[in-house]
Amino acid sequence: METKATPEVQPASSKVESPATVSSSSSSPVVAPSVNPVRRAATAGNPNVATLPDSGTYVFEEKTDVHSQPNLSSTVVATYQKGQSVIYDRLLSADERLWLSYIGASGARRYVALPAQNQSGQTTDSVVANTLNALAPQGTYTFSKTAGVKNEARLSSPDLAFYSPGQSVRYDRVLTAENHRWISYISYSGSRRYVAIEELPQVPKVEKTGQVSAVNVSSSGYDVIVKNVNHPAGVKEVLVPSWSEKNGQDDIIWHKAVKQSDGSYKVRIETSQHKQDFGAYHSHVYYVTNQNKREYVTETKVVVPEPKTSVRVENITVVGFDVTIKGLATNPDVREVLVPTWTTNKGQDDLIWYKALKQDDGSYKARIDYSRHQYDFGNYTVHAYFKDSTGKMNWLGNTSVDFPKPSNYGKGYPVKWMGEKKYSGVVTHVDENPVYSDTNRVNIDRIVIHHNAGMSDEGARATWYIRNGNETSAHYQVIPDKVWGVVPENEVAWHAGHYPTNQRSIGIEHLNNSLGPNWTIAEETYRNSAKLIADISIRYNIPLDRTHVIGHDEVTETLCPGGIDMDKLLSMARAERAKLENTTMPKTSAVPSPVTPQKVEIPYYSQLDSRWSSKRYGHYLFGPTGCVPTSLAMIFTGLSGKTVLPTQVGDYIYQNTAAFNKLGPGTASNGIAKAIDKWGYKYQVLKSPDAIKNSLLSGNPVLLAVGPSVFVNYPSTHEIVLSDYQNGKVKVSDPYTKSLSGWHSLDYLWNVRSRVAEDNELGSPAIAVKRF
Numbered sequence: 001m002e003t004k005a006t007p008e009v010q011p012a013s014s015k016v017e018s019p020a021t022v023s024s025s026s027s028s029p030v031v032a033p034s035v036n037p038v039r040r041a042a043t044a045g046n047p048n049v050a051t052l053p054d055s056g057t058y059v060f061e062e063k064t065d066v067h068s069q070p071n072l073s074s075t076v077v078a079t080y081q082k083g084q085s086v087i088y089d090r091l092l093s094a095d096e097r098l099w100l101s102y103i104g105a106s107g108a109r110r111y112v113a114l115p116a117q118n119q120s121g122q123t124t125d126s127v128v129a130n131t132l133n134a135l136a137p138q139g140t141y142t143f144s145k146t147a148g149v150k151n152e153a154r155l156s157s158p159d160l161a162f163y164s165p166g167q168s169v170r171y172d173r174v175l176t177a178e179n180h181r182w183i184s185y186i187s188y189s190g191s192r193r194y195v196a197i198e199e200l201p202q203v204p205k206v207e208k209t210g211q212v213s214a215v216n217v218s219s220s221g222y223d224v225i226v227k228n229v230n231h232p233a234g235v236k237e238v239l240v241p242s243w244s245e246k247n248g249q250d251d252i253i254w255h256k257a258v259k260q261s262d263g264s265y266k267v268r269i270e271t272s273q274h275k276q277d278f279g280a281y282h283s284h285v286y287y288v289t290n291q292n293k294r295e296y297v298t299e300t301k302v303v304v305p306e307p308k309t310s311v312r313v314e315n316i317t318v319v320g321f322d323v324t325i326k327g328l329a330t331n332p333d334v335r336e337v338l339v340p341t342w343t344t345n346k347g348q349d350d351l352i353w354y355k356a357l358k359q360d361d362g363s364y365k366a367r368i369d370y371s372r373h374q375y376d377f378g379n380y381t382v383h384a385y386f387k388d389s390t391g392k393m394n395w396l397g398n399t400s401v402d403f404p405k406p407s408n409y410g411k412g413y414p415v416k417w418m419g420e421k422k423y424s425g426v427v428t429h430v431d432e433n434p435v436y437s438d439t440n441r442v443n444i445d446r447i448v449i450h451h452n453a454g455m456s457d458e459g460a461r462a463t464w465y466i467r468n469g470n471e472t473s474a475h476y477q478v479i480p481d482k483v484w485g486v487v488p489e490n491e492v493a494w495h496a497g498h499y500p501t502n503q504r505s506i507g508i509e510h511l512n513n514s515l516g517p518n519w520t521i522a523e524e525t526y527r528n529s530a531k532l533i534a535d536i537s538i539r540y541n542i543p544l545d546r547t548h549v550i551g552h553d554e555v556t557e558t559l560c561p562g563g564i565d566m567d568k569l570l571s572m573a574r575a576e577r578a579k580l581e582n583t584t585m586p587k588t589s590a591v592p593s594p595v596t597p598q599k600v601e602i603p604y605y606s607q608l609d610s611r612w613s614s615k616r617y618g619h620y621l622f623g624p625t626g627c628v629p630t631s632l633a634m635i636f637t638g639l640s641g642k643t644v645l646p647t648q649v650g651d652y653i654y655q656n657t658a659a660f661n662k663l664g665p666g667t668a669s670n671g672i673a674k675a676i677d678k679w680g681y682k683y684q685v686l687k688s689p690d691a692i693k694n695s696l697l698s699g700n701p702v703l704l705a706v707g708p709s710v711f712v713n714y715p716s717t718h719e720i721v722l723s724d725y726q727n728g729k730v731k732v733s734d735p736y737t738k739s740l741s742g743w744h745s746l747d748y749l750w751n752v753r754s755r756v757a758e759d760n761e762l763g764s765p766a767i768a769v770k771r772f
Contacts, residue, residue, distance in 0.1 A: 052091055052114075055263075058100055059085040070094035070101070070111045071200065073174040073181060077110065086112065094201055095181075107290045109234050141183050141197065142168040153177040153184070153194040163195065176200065206232045210297040212285050219330050221270040222302050224283050226257055229265060234290035238265040241284050244277035244304075251275045253751055271304055272362075272688055273751060276332035278306045306331075311384045311397035317443050320369040321401055323354070325384050328396075329362025329688075336387040337396075339366040343376040344400070350376060356384075358694060360687050369422070369490070370403065377403050412538040412580050421488035424476070424539075426532045430485040435464045435473040437491040438682075444489070444540045446505035447533055447549045448496050449569065450474060451519055451562035457511050461486065467640055469680040476532060479511040480524035483532055497556035506536055510564060519562025526572055533569070534576035544574050600701055602638040602723040605630050605646050607735045612647045617654045618661040626650055627719040628667035628703075629660070629675075630735035634721050635701045635769050636679045646735075649675055666717070668758040669767065672703060676769055686766040689750045695768040696725040705765035709752035711740060717754040717765075 052058070066078040072095055080086065090101040100112045143166065148159030155178050163169060171183035180196045187193045209230045216223045224240050238259075243252040251274040257265035271277060284299040309327030323339050337356040342348045350373040356364035370377065380403060384396040413425025423430065452460040457479050464473040464486060474495045477484035487493035487507075495507030510529060513522040533549065542548050549570055552560035607613065607630040613623030622629075629650035636644040652675060653660040659671025676683045684700070686692050692702055702722040711734060712718035724731035730749065734740040759765040 052098075052100075054091055055089045057085050057087050058112075059083070064112055066104075067111045067113065068108070070097075070099045070113075071176060071181070072097070072113060073176050074111075077104075080112070088112075103234060103236070103290055107236070107292070109290065137174060138170075138172040140168055140170050142166070143197075147195050147197060150194045150196075151191060153182045153196075155180065155196065157194075160193070169195070171195075206230055208232065208287070208295070208297065210285055210287070212283070212298050212300045214283065214300050214302040217302055217304065219271065219278065219305050219327075221268060221272075222281070222304065224255075224257065224267050224269060224285075224300070226265040226285050226297075227263075229263065229287070231287050231289055231295070233293070235287045236290050236292070237288035239286045239288060239294070240267050240269070241286065242269045242274070243282055244271075244274050245280040245282065246275075246277045251277065251747075269302075271330040275747065276330040278304050278330065280304075309396050311382065311399050313382065313399055313401045316401065316403075320367060321380075321403075323356070323366045323368060323382050323384070323399075325356060325364040325396060326362075328364060328386060331386075333388040334386045335389055337364040337366075338385050338387065338393075339368075340383045340385075341366075341368050341373075342381055343373055344379040344381050345376070358688075358690050360685070360691065362688065367490075379403075412535045415539075416485070418485070418488070421485075422490045423485035423488055424483075424532055424535050426483050426528070426535050427476070427485040428482045431461055431477070433461075434466045435486055436466060436471050436494045437473055437487045439491055440503055441490060441492055442503045444504060444506060445542055445548060446501065447536060447542060448501065448505045448507045448552055448555060449529075449549065449561045449564060449566065450495060450507060450509045450552045451521065451560055451564055452477075452509055452511050453516075453519065453560065453562060455512050455515065457482075457484075460509065460511065466680040469678075471680075474507040474509040476506070476508045477511070478508060478525055478529045478532060480513075480522045480528070483528050489536075496552065497558070501555050508532060510561070512562065514563075516562075519559075519564075521564055526569060529569060530572035530576045533573040534580055537573065538577055538580050544570055544577060546570070549573070600635075600638045600699055600723060602634050602701060602721060602733055604733055604738065604741065605634050605637075605735060606738060607646065609646075612645070612650075615647060615650075617650060620661045620665045622647070622650060625661055625665045625667075627735050628672060629653060631703055631719045631721045631733070632672065632675050632679075634733055634735070635703070636681075638701065638723070639681065639769065640679075644679070652678055666758070667719070669705070669761045669765070672767055673762060676767075682770045683762075684768040684770055685763045686768055687764045689746050692722065692730070692746060692750070692766055692768075693725050695770075696722060696730060700768045700770045702730075703767045703769065704749060705754035705756075705759035706749065706752050707754045707756065709748075711737070711752075717756050717759055722749075 060080045060082055062082050064080045065076045066080065068075040068077050070092060086100065086102060088100040088102040092099050092101060095113070098114045100114065102110055104110045143163045145165055147163045149161040149163065150157040151160060153175060169183070169185060171185045173184040175182050175184060179200050179202070181198050181200055182194050182196050184192055184194050207230065209228045211227045213225050214222045215225060224242070226238055226240070229235055229238060238257040240255045240257050241252055242255055243249045253273055255267045255269060257267040259265050269281065269283060274281070281302045281304055282299065283302065285297040286294050287297055288294050309325060312324050313321050314324050315322040323341070325337055328334050328337065339354040339356050340351060341354060342351040352372055354366040354368065356366040358364050368380065368382070380401050381398070382400060383398045385393045386396060387393055416423045416425055416427055418430050454460055457477065461477055461484065462468060463470050471494060473487050473493045475485070475487045475489060475493045477486055489506060492502050493507050494502060496502050496505060508529060510521045510525055512519050513525070514520045533544070536542065537544050546566070551564070551566055552558050607626040608623050612626070613621065615622045617625070626646060630646040632649045633644050633646040636649070650660065653667060653671040657671045657674050659668040659674070673683055684695065686695060686702065695702055703719060704722055705717050705719050706712060707717050708714040711720060718736060720735070721733040722730045723733065725746070726743070728746055729743040730746045732741055732744050754760070754765045
């Protein structure tokens, strides 16, 4: 029979499941040893427990349990060992303890209790001492205050007996009910008893909150900042779907915001990603919870201003100047930018409508060459227009520039133009095979003389072709009966072995009529070269001396120019120049004829082809990881007309770089750059849909890495080939799923382009492969 005077007891030797022996003490409570005591996460006196930041990394100094809820009676789901660490994102107080909290791998929030300590590392009161040392799932509990024994875990249940301060009991359960913690045991009578040992603090209720603002608003876009981010189910991601009011939601993109160090989230909304629309934009905020549910939170509206345009003259040299138009990068209706230019003193008899080319920074640039304006000098008038989708010409602005008449005006041979390529009037033939060159010209003030070191004209020129991979070239090749134009004068040839010299010079190669050690050239070759040098020198105002006309060996260590007599060649060139200086150059308005780019037929390869899909590179098979080598093989085969297999490209990248299947499955973009160089082509990083369009219209295929889309699922990315452009769509070759090859919207492809770092190492996931 039970009484209320004395609690139920039995000998201490009883089993764990039984009540423990009640022991008395003086004023201080006695804590009996725990069967399975809770261990602290930090050693005594650790000051970091009291000064932990709100988020960070915590290193455990002892074995510590992980709980499903912030109370010690909740389920233990895992255990950290001494020396392990955890990255946490919250601190909270509950159950008279300080808790770390984080999102576990399963997506559920987890809790780890830290010890309550004073500065000496001691627990602060007897209740906490019991919490720290005795509230294992079963053990011994010592009472610090009078507590009633009940037959159910309800506060309204009548007390059957009492425990006094200092007495203890063995319990076999810990539970929570009616906001109290209870211990439970089986009494002598075989009935289960319950004792409420403490009232639990209320866990702060987490509500869904979020504040959104738009900052750094300009014509290029704006930043969205989301602060006070909270949700009862936790926040896994913050998404910011955004669109312009123009044409409804046809440009909507679900942008993913990035968490900042202050706990806010931030994302940049670029107008270039939204059809370059201006005016009103809407940005909504959604949370993705730890249960992967998407919930609306708040929204904002932003007005993006239209950009201001400018027309400026830059890079004025003795041969011309650049016209740069800025402020059009975010205008979606620009179809073409035209720069009509003429000399003011003669009206518009030399008017030329130059087409400006879009640059990577979104500006447009046109090069004005004086030779295309009948060599008229003085004041030049420059206007600028853009043509919109309706064909209407829209005024952008105007400017002017003065160019004084040079002393060599009207001298030399009429310049010959092949499309946009400029050659001396002495040229008799033009070699149109793709050769190594670029357009990074500076003022031309040097002529560099070379010899072929051979007696085959065709063989010498072939060494400069891109397909042969030697990375050398020259502007002119002189033989006894011909003067070949190879690299145009308005481009940089790779001839001197020193790039700054290449930029400022014109390189002239000469066919030998004897081999080493003499390496001589024919008398007719001397005469043709002297005419060419005289013409170049008078048009660029280059003095005919040994400072400005030099041998290759005066630039870098080499045996070139062999046996060419430089003094003889210069003497003959001076005589030819004297003739030209007494001859007025005929008027010429030689406008470059438009060049129709050659369309590239791209063959199809599948990375899943049984011939190579099972080939292993590192830890991975080619089939699921070989999209980049396969895409490059398609392009190389199409450009060269020769078969290049995916495994050839894969072998090269794997053996010569760390980019393919070494740091993980797939290929980083620096491996793409290496392969393009290896196969004798050049690459250009494309940072806008217009840049992709212009590249394809110029006959240069494009590699594009895409993220989650019709082509690939999250979190993977995938490489595809773009080979043609028509009416807003591009022709796609998909190396993994052939059925997806065909015409796709360029805007769609740009919107789903990969944002992964490995695909953007060169500055963009879109890379053009250029033949010349």
